[in-house]
Amino acid sequence: MTAESYASSVVCPASYSSLWSDFQSLCSCAGRLAGSASEAQAIAFARQRLAAVPDVQVREDHVDYPGWRCRNVQLTHAVTGAALPCTPLLGTASTSGLVAEVLDLGLGRHDDFNRHANDIAGRIVMVRHEYPFTPSHVHRRVKLALAQEMRASGFLIAYPEPDAGPVSGSSGRNGGPGIPALGIAAQAADALRPLPGGALASACMLVESEDFPARAPMLIADLPGQGDEWVVVSAHIDGHPHGESAIDNATGVAVALALAHLLAPHVSACPRGLRLCLFSAEEWGLVGSRLWLERMGASARRAMVLNINLDSVAGASGLTALTSGFAALDAWVKQTLSRAGLPIATYLPLMANSDHANFAAQGIPALRLIAGFNQPRSNLRFLLTAADTRDKVAPDDLAAALAVAMTLTWSALSAKSASVWTA
Ligand SMILES: [Zn+2]
Helix, strand or coil: CCHHHHHHHHCCCCCCCHHHHHHHHHHHCCCCECCCHHHHHHHHHHHHHHHCCCCCEEEEEEEEEEEEEEEEEEEEECCCCCECCEEECECCCCEEEEEEEEEECCCCCHHHHHHCCCCCCCCEEEEECCCCCCCCCCCHHHHHHHHHHCCCCEEEEECCCCCCCCCCCECCCCCCCCCCEEEECHHHHHHCCCCCCCCCCEEEEEEEEEEEEEEEEEEEEEECCCCCCEEEEEEECCECCCCCCHHHHHHHHHHHHHHHHHHHHHHCCCCCEEEEEEECCCCCCCHHHHHHHHCCCHHHHHCEEEEEEECCCCCCCCEEEECCCCHHHHHHHHHHHHHCCCCCEEECCCCCCCCHHHHHHCCCCEEEEEECCCCCCCHHHHCCCCCCCHHHCCHHHHHHHHHHHHHHHHHHHHCCCCHHHHC
Protein backbone atom coordinates (compact mmCIF):
# COMPACT_ATOMS: atom_id res chain seq x y z
CA MET A 1 0.00 0.00 0.00
CA THR A 2 1.36 3.45 -0.82
CA ALA A 3 1.83 6.03 1.88
CA GLU A 4 -0.89 8.17 0.37
CA SER A 5 -3.54 5.48 0.06
CA TYR A 6 -2.71 4.12 3.50
CA ALA A 7 -2.99 7.50 5.17
CA SER A 8 -6.23 8.33 3.43
CA SER A 9 -7.74 4.96 4.28
CA VAL A 10 -6.85 5.07 7.97
CA VAL A 11 -6.69 8.68 9.05
CA CYS A 12 -9.66 10.95 9.07
CA PRO A 13 -10.68 13.06 12.05
CA ALA A 14 -13.25 10.51 13.19
CA SER A 15 -11.08 7.47 12.64
CA TYR A 16 -9.41 7.28 15.96
CA SER A 17 -11.46 8.52 18.90
CA SER A 18 -8.79 7.42 21.38
CA LEU A 19 -6.58 10.24 20.10
CA TRP A 20 -8.76 12.81 21.82
CA SER A 21 -9.45 10.76 24.94
CA ASP A 22 -5.72 9.99 25.37
CA PHE A 23 -4.97 13.70 25.05
CA GLN A 24 -7.56 14.47 27.74
CA SER A 25 -6.20 11.74 30.03
CA LEU A 26 -2.65 13.09 29.75
CA CYS A 27 -3.88 16.61 30.53
CA SER A 28 -5.74 15.27 33.56
CA CYS A 29 -2.38 14.16 35.01
CA ALA A 30 -1.55 17.93 35.25
CA GLY A 31 1.81 19.53 34.38
CA ARG A 32 4.04 16.38 34.55
CA LEU A 33 7.22 17.98 35.84
CA ALA A 34 10.00 15.36 35.46
CA GLY A 35 10.27 13.29 38.61
CA SER A 36 6.88 14.37 39.97
CA ALA A 37 3.91 12.16 40.90
CA SER A 38 2.06 13.88 38.04
CA GLU A 39 4.63 12.64 35.52
CA ALA A 40 4.66 9.15 37.06
CA GLN A 41 0.89 8.99 36.60
CA ALA A 42 1.22 9.98 32.93
CA ILE A 43 3.96 7.40 32.33
CA ALA A 44 1.83 4.69 33.93
CA PHE A 45 -1.06 5.71 31.69
CA ALA A 46 1.09 5.68 28.53
CA ARG A 47 2.59 2.33 29.49
CA GLN A 48 -0.85 0.83 29.88
CA ARG A 49 -1.97 2.25 26.51
CA LEU A 50 1.16 0.84 24.83
CA ALA A 51 0.67 -2.55 26.46
CA ALA A 52 -2.62 -2.78 24.53
CA VAL A 53 -0.78 -2.50 21.18
CA PRO A 54 -0.55 -5.92 19.47
CA ASP A 55 2.95 -7.44 19.11
CA VAL A 56 4.70 -4.54 20.82
CA GLN A 57 7.83 -4.85 22.99
CA VAL A 58 7.72 -2.19 25.72
CA ARG A 59 10.58 -1.42 28.08
CA GLU A 60 11.75 1.39 30.36
CA ASP A 61 15.32 2.62 29.86
CA HIS A 62 16.55 4.78 32.72
CA VAL A 63 19.03 7.63 32.47
CA ASP A 64 20.73 9.29 35.43
CA TYR A 65 20.78 13.07 35.23
CA PRO A 66 21.46 16.04 37.52
CA GLY A 67 18.17 16.38 39.41
CA TRP A 68 16.98 19.37 41.38
CA ARG A 69 14.09 20.22 43.67
CA CYS A 70 12.86 23.45 45.19
CA ARG A 71 11.42 23.69 48.71
CA ASN A 72 10.70 27.40 48.80
CA VAL A 73 10.83 30.37 46.45
CA GLN A 74 9.92 34.00 47.06
CA LEU A 75 10.26 37.26 45.19
CA THR A 76 9.35 40.44 47.04
CA HIS A 77 9.56 44.14 46.34
CA ALA A 78 12.31 45.35 48.68
CA VAL A 79 10.53 48.61 49.56
CA THR A 80 6.85 47.68 49.69
CA GLY A 81 7.39 44.09 50.82
CA ALA A 82 4.76 42.98 48.27
CA ALA A 83 5.04 39.31 47.24
CA LEU A 84 5.35 38.99 43.44
CA PRO A 85 4.19 35.91 41.48
CA CYS A 86 7.20 33.84 40.39
CA THR A 87 8.37 30.31 39.65
CA PRO A 88 11.95 29.05 39.85
CA LEU A 89 13.54 28.25 36.50
CA LEU A 90 14.15 24.49 36.55
CA GLY A 91 17.49 23.71 38.13
CA THR A 92 18.20 27.29 39.19
CA ALA A 93 20.96 28.11 41.71
CA SER A 94 19.85 28.78 45.30
CA THR A 95 20.06 31.90 47.39
CA SER A 96 19.30 32.31 51.06
CA GLY A 97 18.24 35.90 50.39
CA LEU A 98 19.52 38.29 47.75
CA VAL A 99 18.58 41.97 47.79
CA ALA A 100 19.63 44.04 44.78
CA GLU A 101 18.50 46.69 42.34
CA VAL A 102 16.57 45.47 39.31
CA LEU A 103 17.91 46.50 35.90
CA ASP A 104 15.17 46.23 33.26
CA LEU A 105 16.82 45.27 29.92
CA GLY A 106 13.55 45.08 27.95
CA LEU A 107 13.59 42.05 25.67
CA GLY A 108 17.16 41.32 26.79
CA ARG A 109 18.69 40.95 23.34
CA HIS A 110 22.49 41.06 22.89
CA ASP A 111 22.34 44.80 22.14
CA ASP A 112 20.43 45.48 25.35
CA PHE A 113 23.08 43.69 27.38
CA ASN A 114 25.96 45.39 25.55
CA ARG A 115 24.44 48.85 25.98
CA HIS A 116 24.31 48.32 29.75
CA ALA A 117 27.51 46.30 30.09
CA ASN A 118 28.80 48.53 32.90
CA ASP A 119 25.52 48.55 34.86
CA ILE A 120 24.90 44.83 35.22
CA ALA A 121 27.42 43.56 37.81
CA GLY A 122 25.76 43.03 41.19
CA ARG A 123 22.25 43.81 39.97
CA ILE A 124 19.26 41.61 39.21
CA VAL A 125 18.71 41.63 35.44
CA MET A 126 15.10 41.57 34.20
CA VAL A 127 14.25 40.52 30.60
CA ARG A 128 11.15 39.42 28.66
CA HIS A 129 10.18 35.95 27.46
CA GLU A 130 9.85 35.84 23.66
CA TYR A 131 7.65 33.66 21.47
CA PRO A 132 10.05 30.77 21.00
CA PHE A 133 9.00 29.53 17.55
CA THR A 134 10.34 32.13 15.16
CA PRO A 135 13.77 32.09 13.52
CA SER A 136 14.68 35.44 15.11
CA HIS A 137 13.78 34.92 18.78
CA VAL A 138 16.47 34.86 21.46
CA HIS A 139 16.16 31.93 23.87
CA ARG A 140 15.87 32.30 27.64
CA ARG A 141 19.11 30.39 28.27
CA VAL A 142 21.06 32.75 25.97
CA LYS A 143 19.81 35.72 28.00
CA LEU A 144 20.60 33.97 31.28
CA ALA A 145 24.11 33.14 30.04
CA LEU A 146 24.70 36.80 29.14
CA ALA A 147 23.52 37.89 32.60
CA GLN A 148 25.92 35.41 34.21
CA GLU A 149 28.85 36.43 32.01
CA MET A 150 28.29 40.07 32.91
CA ARG A 151 28.19 39.15 36.62
CA ALA A 152 24.54 39.90 37.38
CA SER A 153 23.57 38.71 40.86
CA GLY A 154 20.14 37.42 39.80
CA PHE A 155 17.92 36.92 36.74
CA LEU A 156 14.21 37.50 36.16
CA ILE A 157 12.38 36.61 32.94
CA ALA A 158 8.88 38.02 32.58
CA TYR A 159 5.95 36.68 30.60
CA PRO A 160 4.81 39.61 28.43
CA GLU A 161 1.01 39.27 28.80
CA PRO A 162 -1.17 39.59 31.90
CA ASP A 163 -3.33 36.72 33.20
CA ALA A 164 -1.04 33.82 32.26
CA GLY A 165 1.02 33.96 35.47
CA PRO A 166 4.78 33.41 35.65
CA VAL A 167 6.65 31.76 32.78
CA SER A 168 8.54 28.53 33.51
CA GLY A 169 11.54 27.08 31.68
CA SER A 170 14.89 25.43 32.28
CA SER A 171 17.89 27.28 33.66
CA GLY A 172 20.13 24.77 31.87
CA ARG A 173 22.43 24.74 34.94
CA ASN A 174 22.41 20.93 35.33
CA GLY A 175 24.14 21.03 38.71
CA GLY A 176 26.87 23.48 37.61
CA PRO A 177 27.54 27.05 38.70
CA GLY A 178 24.84 29.66 38.18
CA ILE A 179 22.87 32.60 39.55
CA PRO A 180 19.36 32.49 41.02
CA ALA A 181 16.85 32.72 38.17
CA LEU A 182 13.07 33.10 38.33
CA GLY A 183 10.25 33.24 35.81
CA ILE A 184 7.80 36.01 36.71
CA ALA A 185 4.37 37.27 35.68
CA ALA A 186 3.75 40.47 33.73
CA GLN A 187 2.40 42.16 36.89
CA ALA A 188 5.66 41.42 38.72
CA ALA A 189 7.65 43.05 35.91
CA ASP A 190 5.41 46.13 36.15
CA ALA A 191 6.02 46.35 39.89
CA LEU A 192 9.79 46.20 39.41
CA ARG A 193 10.09 48.91 36.74
CA PRO A 194 12.23 51.97 37.62
CA LEU A 195 10.53 54.50 39.90
CA PRO A 196 9.36 57.89 38.58
CA GLY A 197 12.55 59.91 38.37
CA GLY A 198 14.56 56.92 37.19
CA ALA A 199 15.69 55.32 40.46
CA LEU A 200 15.84 51.54 40.14
CA ALA A 201 13.44 49.37 42.12
CA SER A 202 14.99 46.74 44.39
CA ALA A 203 13.86 43.16 44.90
CA CYS A 204 14.55 40.34 47.31
CA MET A 205 14.99 36.83 45.87
CA LEU A 206 14.88 33.67 47.99
CA VAL A 207 15.40 30.20 46.44
CA GLU A 208 15.75 27.20 48.75
CA SER A 209 16.57 24.25 46.52
CA GLU A 210 18.94 21.33 46.26
CA ASP A 211 20.70 19.27 43.60
CA PHE A 212 20.45 15.49 43.78
CA PRO A 213 21.16 12.52 41.47
CA ALA A 214 17.91 11.81 39.59
CA ARG A 215 16.79 8.98 37.31
CA ALA A 216 14.45 9.57 34.39
CA PRO A 217 12.43 6.77 32.79
CA MET A 218 12.38 6.59 28.98
CA LEU A 219 9.44 4.52 27.77
CA ILE A 220 10.50 2.64 24.61
CA ALA A 221 8.03 0.61 22.50
CA ASP A 222 9.40 -1.43 19.59
CA LEU A 223 7.33 -2.81 16.72
CA PRO A 224 9.93 -4.76 14.68
CA GLY A 225 9.96 -4.76 10.90
CA GLN A 226 11.69 -7.10 8.45
CA GLY A 227 15.17 -5.59 8.79
CA ASP A 228 17.44 -4.11 11.44
CA GLU A 229 16.61 -0.45 10.83
CA TRP A 230 14.28 1.66 12.96
CA VAL A 231 12.16 4.71 12.32
CA VAL A 232 12.00 6.50 15.67
CA VAL A 233 8.91 8.48 16.58
CA SER A 234 9.56 10.48 19.76
CA ALA A 235 7.57 12.73 22.07
CA HIS A 236 8.48 14.04 25.51
CA ILE A 237 6.03 13.24 28.27
CA ASP A 238 7.44 15.60 30.90
CA GLY A 239 6.27 19.17 31.30
CA HIS A 240 6.11 22.07 33.71
CA PRO A 241 4.69 22.49 37.20
CA HIS A 242 1.77 24.74 36.22
CA GLY A 243 -1.28 24.09 34.06
CA GLU A 244 -1.64 20.87 32.07
CA SER A 245 1.34 21.07 29.67
CA ALA A 246 -1.43 20.37 27.16
CA ILE A 247 0.02 21.72 23.93
CA ASP A 248 3.55 20.99 25.18
CA ASN A 249 3.41 18.06 25.00
CA ALA A 250 0.22 16.07 25.66
CA THR A 251 -0.48 16.70 21.95
CA GLY A 252 2.70 14.94 20.80
CA VAL A 253 2.32 12.00 23.19
CA ALA A 254 -1.33 11.45 22.19
CA VAL A 255 -0.40 11.42 18.49
CA ALA A 256 2.50 9.02 19.17
CA LEU A 257 0.19 6.61 21.03
CA ALA A 258 -2.33 6.77 18.18
CA LEU A 259 0.40 6.04 15.62
CA ALA A 260 1.46 2.92 17.51
CA HIS A 261 -2.09 1.60 17.66
CA LEU A 262 -2.89 2.37 14.02
CA LEU A 263 0.38 1.09 12.51
CA ALA A 264 0.90 -1.99 14.71
CA PRO A 265 -0.96 -4.43 12.42
CA HIS A 266 1.19 -3.40 9.44
CA VAL A 267 4.77 -2.82 10.65
CA SER A 268 5.96 -6.43 10.65
CA ALA A 269 5.73 -6.48 6.84
CA CYS A 270 7.75 -3.27 6.45
CA PRO A 271 11.48 -3.08 5.61
CA ARG A 272 12.14 -1.34 8.94
CA GLY A 273 10.58 -1.25 12.39
CA LEU A 274 8.82 1.46 14.36
CA ARG A 275 10.39 2.55 17.66
CA LEU A 276 8.30 4.82 19.84
CA CYS A 277 10.27 6.82 22.43
CA LEU A 278 8.40 8.70 25.15
CA PHE A 279 11.24 10.73 26.63
CA SER A 280 11.47 12.43 30.01
CA ALA A 281 13.67 15.32 31.19
CA GLU A 282 13.25 17.12 27.85
CA GLU A 283 12.27 20.29 29.67
CA TRP A 284 15.64 20.13 31.48
CA GLY A 285 17.71 21.35 28.55
CA LEU A 286 16.99 18.17 26.50
CA VAL A 287 19.13 16.13 28.90
CA GLY A 288 17.05 12.91 28.92
CA SER A 289 17.25 11.98 25.23
CA ARG A 290 20.84 13.27 25.00
CA LEU A 291 22.08 10.88 27.66
CA TRP A 292 19.93 8.02 26.28
CA LEU A 293 21.55 8.44 22.85
CA GLU A 294 25.07 8.99 24.16
CA ARG A 295 25.24 5.83 26.22
CA MET A 296 24.00 3.62 23.37
CA GLY A 297 26.45 1.61 21.23
CA ALA A 298 27.35 3.14 17.86
CA SER A 299 25.73 0.32 15.87
CA ALA A 300 22.45 0.67 17.80
CA ARG A 301 22.48 4.39 17.03
CA ARG A 302 23.26 3.75 13.35
CA ALA A 303 20.24 1.44 13.10
CA MET A 304 17.97 4.42 13.85
CA VAL A 305 17.70 5.93 10.40
CA LEU A 306 15.14 8.66 11.04
CA ASN A 307 13.70 10.57 13.98
CA ILE A 308 10.24 12.12 13.73
CA ASN A 309 9.86 14.16 16.91
CA LEU A 310 6.34 15.23 17.88
CA ASP A 311 6.45 18.27 20.16
CA SER A 312 3.56 20.75 20.44
CA VAL A 313 1.80 19.52 17.31
CA ALA A 314 -1.56 21.26 17.87
CA GLY A 315 -2.79 24.52 19.34
CA ALA A 316 -2.69 26.31 15.97
CA SER A 317 -3.74 25.40 12.46
CA GLY A 318 -0.88 24.50 10.19
CA LEU A 319 2.20 22.39 10.92
CA THR A 320 5.84 22.99 10.14
CA ALA A 321 8.59 20.38 9.89
CA LEU A 322 11.87 21.66 11.36
CA THR A 323 14.31 19.57 9.37
CA SER A 324 17.55 20.22 11.29
CA GLY A 325 19.78 21.08 8.34
CA PHE A 326 19.16 17.78 6.50
CA ALA A 327 18.39 19.01 2.97
CA ALA A 328 17.41 15.61 1.54
CA LEU A 329 15.07 15.05 4.48
CA ASP A 330 13.50 18.47 3.91
CA ALA A 331 12.85 17.62 0.25
CA TRP A 332 11.47 14.17 1.16
CA VAL A 333 9.04 15.68 3.68
CA LYS A 334 7.75 18.20 1.14
CA GLN A 335 7.39 15.60 -1.60
CA THR A 336 5.78 12.93 0.59
CA LEU A 337 3.19 15.25 2.10
CA SER A 338 2.29 17.08 -1.08
CA ARG A 339 1.74 13.70 -2.83
CA ALA A 340 -0.63 12.81 0.03
CA GLY A 341 -2.51 16.10 -0.31
CA LEU A 342 -1.25 17.25 3.11
CA PRO A 343 1.33 19.94 2.28
CA ILE A 344 3.04 21.64 5.22
CA ALA A 345 5.80 24.22 5.61
CA THR A 346 9.37 23.18 6.32
CA TYR A 347 12.24 25.05 7.98
CA LEU A 348 15.70 23.71 7.17
CA PRO A 349 18.14 25.31 9.67
CA LEU A 350 18.65 23.35 12.90
CA MET A 351 16.44 24.57 15.74
CA ALA A 352 17.77 22.91 18.90
CA ASN A 353 14.52 23.25 20.80
CA SER A 354 13.47 19.63 21.41
CA ASP A 355 14.73 16.04 21.40
CA HIS A 356 15.23 15.87 17.61
CA ALA A 357 18.32 18.08 18.12
CA ASN A 358 20.03 15.25 20.01
CA PHE A 359 19.38 12.80 17.15
CA ALA A 360 20.67 15.38 14.67
CA ALA A 361 23.80 15.85 16.81
CA GLN A 362 24.45 12.12 16.37
CA GLY A 363 24.15 12.46 12.60
CA ILE A 364 20.69 10.85 12.47
CA PRO A 365 18.28 12.63 10.08
CA ALA A 366 15.78 14.25 12.43
CA LEU A 367 12.77 16.52 12.22
CA ARG A 368 10.38 18.12 14.63
CA LEU A 369 6.73 18.57 13.76
CA ILE A 370 5.37 21.71 15.39
CA ALA A 371 2.22 23.82 15.18
CA GLY A 372 2.28 27.62 15.28
CA PHE A 373 5.73 28.18 13.79
CA ASN A 374 6.04 31.90 13.00
CA GLN A 375 2.53 32.50 14.43
CA PRO A 376 3.25 34.52 17.59
CA ARG A 377 -0.45 35.18 18.26
CA SER A 378 -1.35 31.49 18.22
CA ASN A 379 -2.10 29.55 21.39
CA LEU A 380 1.47 28.28 21.39
CA ARG A 381 2.33 31.58 23.07
CA PHE A 382 0.94 30.05 26.27
CA LEU A 383 3.62 27.33 26.42
CA LEU A 384 5.51 27.23 29.72
CA THR A 385 2.65 28.94 31.58
CA ALA A 386 -0.38 27.86 33.62
CA ALA A 387 -2.49 28.75 30.57
CA ASP A 388 -1.17 25.77 28.56
CA THR A 389 -4.41 23.86 29.09
CA ARG A 390 -6.57 21.53 26.97
CA ASP A 391 -9.01 24.27 25.92
CA LYS A 392 -6.21 25.75 23.76
CA VAL A 393 -6.25 22.69 21.46
CA ALA A 394 -8.85 22.12 18.74
CA PRO A 395 -9.69 18.45 18.05
CA ASP A 396 -9.39 19.01 14.28
CA ASP A 397 -5.85 20.36 14.65
CA LEU A 398 -4.82 17.33 16.69
CA ALA A 399 -6.36 15.01 14.07
CA ALA A 400 -4.53 16.92 11.32
CA ALA A 401 -1.25 16.37 13.17
CA LEU A 402 -1.99 12.65 13.33
CA ALA A 403 -2.63 12.57 9.57
CA VAL A 404 0.71 14.27 8.82
CA ALA A 405 2.69 12.20 11.34
CA MET A 406 1.05 9.01 10.07
CA THR A 407 1.85 9.78 6.45
CA LEU A 408 5.50 10.54 7.17
CA THR A 409 5.95 7.55 9.46
CA TRP A 410 4.29 5.06 7.13
CA SER A 411 6.20 6.40 4.17
CA ALA A 412 9.48 5.99 6.07
CA LEU A 413 8.61 2.50 7.32
CA SER A 414 7.59 1.26 3.90
CA ALA A 415 10.25 2.93 1.70
CA LYS A 416 12.55 0.44 -0.05
CA SER A 417 15.62 2.29 1.19
CA ALA A 418 16.37 5.01 3.75
CA SER A 419 18.44 6.69 1.04
CA VAL A 420 15.30 8.56 -0.10
CA TRP A 421 15.74 10.94 2.86
CA THR A 422 19.47 10.56 3.47
CA ALA A 423 20.89 10.85 -0.06
ZN1 LIG B 1 8.15 20.52 24.24
